[in-house]
Amino acid sequence: MTQNNLGNVLKVLGERESQTARLEEAVAAFREGLKERTRERVPLDWAETQNNLGTALGALGSLENGTARLEEAITAFREALEEFTRAHFPLRWARTQENLASAYGILFANTREPHYLDAALEAVDGALAEYRGSDAAYDIGSAERQREKILAAKRML
16 A cells, blocks of 8 residues: 555646656556556456556656556556456446546557547546536546547547
């Protein structure tokens, strides 16, 4: 848990800087935390750490303008979604879907490959449906803004 918390603090610090060092440290902390927070022992904590790892990798990917970190982020989010199922944890599922949409959006920005926008739209639409069903106003607004950015990018193609 401490490694996960450390990773979160380093990720926030790293997002405020233009350098990647803190984000690299955050990724390392999350990976270290996953050694103890295993899926077998604590599946929900494992999924939370996978989701956090994905957000740190996504932040790195947006700074590096490449694809490798973003693909790792997508893998981490998909791993988290194996435990954060829509049926059992709808809001965690939706937030992870929104994070997944963000990673796909950055991948599109870095590669200009339209299928990433389609994947982003599918993920954010799923999140929005769940948010609306839960009346999660803040989350609805965030996802709607993300959806509008995706649609704007699609119109530019």
